[in-house]
Amino acid sequence: MKRLLVSAAVAALVMPAAAMAQTAAHDHACIDSECEMVSLFETPMAKAANGGWQGTESPRYGTWGFDLSGRDTSVRPGENFFFHANGAAFEQLVIPSDRTSYGSFPLLRELSDNRMKELVLGLAARTDLVAGSDEQKIADAYRSYIDEARIEALDAQPLAPYLANIRAIDSHEAMATYMGAHNGDFGAAFFGAFVSADAKNPTRHVVSTGHSGIGLPNRDYYLDERFTEKKEKYQAYVADMLTQIGWDNPVETAAQIVDLENRIAQAHWTPAENRNRDRTYNEYTIQSLAAEAPGFDWQGFYNAAGLGHADRIIVRQDTAMPKMAAIYAEADLDVLKAWQAFHTADQMAPLLSQRFADLRWAFRDRDLQGQPEQRTREKRAISFAEGALGEAAGRLYVAQYFPPEYKAQMEELVANLRLAQAERIQNLTWMGDETKAAALDKLNKFTVKIGYPDKWRDYSALEIRGDDLVGNAIRMRQWSYADRVSRLDKPVDKTEWGMTPQTVNAYYNSVNNEIVFPAAILQPPFFDPNGDAAVNYGGIGGVIGHEIGHGFDDQGSKSDGDGVLRDWWTPEDRANFVALTTRLGEQYAQFEPVAGYKINPNLTMGENIGDASGVAVGLHAYRLSLKGQEAPVIDGLTGEQRFFYGWAQVWQSKYREQALIQQVATDPHSAAQFRVIGPLRNVDEWYSAFDVQPTDKYYLAPEDRVRLW
Template identity: 55%
Template sequence: MKTLWFGAAAAAALITAAAPAAARDWRPVHFPSAAPTPAGGGDAAEAKRMGTWGFDRTGMNPSVRPGADFFLHANGAYVDALEIPADRSRFGTFDALHELSVERMRVVLERSAADAAATGDEALIGAFYRSFMDEAAIDALGAKPLAEDLAEVRAADSDAALARLMGETMKGFGGSIFSAYVYDDAKDPERYTVYLGQAGIGMPDRDYYLDERFAEQKAKYQAYVAQLLTLAGWAEPEANAQAIVEMETKIAEVSWTRADRRDDDKTYNPYTVAELSALAPAFPWTAFLEGADLQGAAKLVAAENTAFPKIAEIYAETPLSVRQAWAAYTLTDQAAPYLSKAFSQAHHEFREKTLSGQPEQRPRWKRAVGLVDSQAGEALGRLYVADYFPPESKAKMEALVGDIKAAMEARLKGLTWMGDETKAKALEKLSKFTVKIGYPEEWRDYNGLEIRPDDLYGNVQRASAFDWAFRVGRLDEPVDDKEWGMTPPTVNAYYSPTKNQIVFPAAILQPPFLDPDADPAINYGGIGGVIGHEITHGFDDQGRKSDGDGRLTDWWTAEDAEKFNVQAQKLGAQYSAIEPIPGLPINGQLSMGENIADLGGVLLALDAYRLSLDGEPAPVIDGFTGEQRVFLGWAQVWRGKYREDALRRQLVAGPHSPPHYRVNVPITNIDTWYDAFGVSPEDPMYVAPEARVRIW
């Protein structure tokens, strides 16, 4: 299933899930308070205000001094009492809102599924939901839905035939050693282009193959590969599983690290088909592109280009029978959640339990909701918004975005380290920012997508093929600036460098992020910090490389770029010194963009709150000053915790630092925090003024 939200120069999201290995495939993931309880009348629960004025004081641990551990000071009692639900690998503020959103989508889907007279989008999503929920029929089919696709794998008995089949998997189930997707051209953002990326490994990151700390997971992965091949009826499952893991290990050895893969300059490498064939001649590129319906593409942007010839050689040197077994396994692995219980349970045991420590599989209805949201999200989202997104939330958000942009403009104008030439271009870029709030102006048209209530496997295949044809069909068309990369029920937000655009789906615009009736300081610390985070992404270590029109170009003077890089590396070193798990530190280079955005988000939230006071003194509420409440609002949205395996996965493969440090590290670089909470050199979190990072 190859639904890709974003491409190589795509977007920086507030939070991300563990995604496939395709480059920069940003997907929403979610963190929370307590799980919601359905309200009466069959409706979904409403988001509840935190405490009486927007902050949950009962979640604090006042015995922990602010300067000792601010995260625990603000959230310690909540975290201590929190038991992660058995069907989650982590839980916190984001997760609670995600669960609420899932409950609401369930209401919409069950209503649609029960309406025999439904038409259009309602009929489509209702049939999709019913097809997933018919567990008895799916179990009765066993492995039968795989039969035709596995026959195609067996028939792919040459290098070219197998490469063509890999290209065809862009439209549905199956694996490829190279990914392909269509997105805005980073250097010509008014046009679409084809991006190609390294792929071919089935675990979350190359480190899972190469680092001895993951030896247990690697052994269990080989057993999982053998288990799926057995379920699929493939010959010699044990021997093939060993050979598959050996092939993937070789690919991992030559693959780029995630830190290198997020460098927008390094990953923009345009080629013609002929040039790509000369770069990596061991792979049948023409057949691959024909399979993906990309044979007419004039330009192909190869992300990890120096890895391409090495991966291609591994492809050519691996026996054809092993490559076929790998294709059979990847097909089965991707299809497993939509097959009988034997397949879906095996998938859960490895993908969720082994890799993320999640004891139980999510209830079937939650998985059904997630599938429909991922495959027909705007059809579902249109109905969701009609029920659950009040117009006043959009109006309040528009005002807050204006406040944060004004704060960023003032901050840019006041920078002392940046020269006038670069500063003028930075201000120009900010002036060209656009914003999307809640839902798309124009909804996606799903006309032509066939969804049957009795064919889950086929539905997922057809939905993936429909989406791929839609994206490939736009290659010669101008970029659609109105398109959304997230669905309205998503609890997340993002910045798109090619569109120079910040986007806030409906589901995140509710407590504890946005509460129109809460104390304004809490809103500024919550959703204001999120807005500031996304705006700062336009000026983080990668976002700063694109100009106001979304074009990847160097608009900085060399002197200013050097000053920026010195401060960025200083921030990276602060994070890299932290080991959330002994021996496993935060990767300050991989998480650089998100860390810069978090620091900018808090600074802009503070500035915007001060501007909102219009010179009047801030009120004191329950003994907390206005500035204290901004910091508490920021801390509150990140409260939560991980299972250890999930945390380990996040540290290795995720672009975000763990939430504990998304609270604690940025604030130690903000002078106001020290004054607001009386933090002194005797406190463990104290950072000397000269060691504090000053970027935006």
């Protein structure tokens, strides 16, 4: 319900979906005088095929960083480079029954989970931990989740106080106050309020507000007839959850709740509109917002949320607010109370007895995403403990799994990527000198964070008990929310991280003008400290270039080197950029990951630009790393061929069809197959490296190739 709390200023790498596998072809890899046969059944994907990645050791891809036996050489590179590079690995890949996808990203996420399991279980087994220490809190968070007997005995008791308070609400004003009071807790709201860096004054914090109120992934699930069956299953789920909590007339009430959310969805902005950083920065006071969007007690809401003293509110979807407030004012209070009760139970269900956890899993994971089996309680307990004290767990992770030399190698890679980006900016033919100077200034001001934060988060004020699972979750949420509220009008701490070190991802944050690479992504297939440089530049180099590219994509380019949201382009250069990105969008609009579900380039544009930048800048940086020397030939492959294989390998991923459909409908990242194909078909060197011909499916004539950064 509070999805809007993710800042639009942050663009993450996030692994999206992939397509199905094709026919396999088995190869072996040799390097120099050393040769090692690599059986298909010893490759990372094959080893993970029957139940996921086991153990805590990083995967190994071939002998020099790329799994040659994972290719399908019966597929011409120009016909489908994704399958050419990955097809045989996909033939062996089986998605574990408790997952909706598998591949390079999920494998590393599972590796990270395995490592956290070892760390957490090790703590839980100790009797010498200092009371109140981070280690003790991690252990107690795990114990609280794994204590199934206590959870079953409590059943719905932890939910009862919430339901009693909801039943006691006697007016729309009281409901608005309740929403605000639970803004950092379990509960639903038409609007969310959060504290974040001010996009036009990035050194200070400000209150932002956006629309919320729906329980399906986004507005399309209510309004697009392709999702009619999902909406019907959702209504049945609402009725079942209301039945479980003893709410009156659950079937009739569920229909009223879904009808209410259908009207809310009609007022919501589209996912593509929500990306636009110009449109989502609208300055109000609480009083001016109340005047423009009457029907909702804004002052009561913000007061209860601890934000009533704010002198400025940044409203994300300004044109939606009057519509949403009117819907709220017109809604029957009993329906609002039932809607609040359902969403509170829905959010708390994973922490309650099995009847609640199973019900939620059956809809949200099985019906929406096609996941056949629920994750075991132990796996969920590890995730809960790790999430409770993310950086404290990350500190333990880094000490054991991230040696200092990895960070040093990454710093060298980043330096070459920045130099490559600078040279490419200087040589752009579509951009004038004035805008180039501003772009170079922004690049020079990039902050790079690698591995882990220099200063760890302080969890001393967070209470965690070994016998109070729901209480722990409530205190975690309230502690985190109170921390955010306390920052209002205070300086932004630029040293903070938005991801933990054990997260397999990376991101660009426009208000800080920073690129961030957590420790857990800095391993094969992204980064192999003992691997071939070409593969590393195609993998993690492409990722670095991707995140740098976000600083210059269709939205990131609206902020300057200091993170300030302003237009630093000349009108002519911006027009040239829009013309190029429009052409790129037209290419992606033709891609269809699932029959009937094409990529929406207006939603995925920023990530598509990031991928295009990642490949172009990564290849340029690889050449710089050679320092004028010829690239070695390994197993008959040139440096450029190995670079492109490295890029393709990191996007190995297979999704269940329903999860892929949801990804296409909601995710700003294109499906994995087209994260490979989309950027490469616009790179001249790819054509020469693999002899791509005009007769090949994904061939583009030179004049049709989009060359951005």
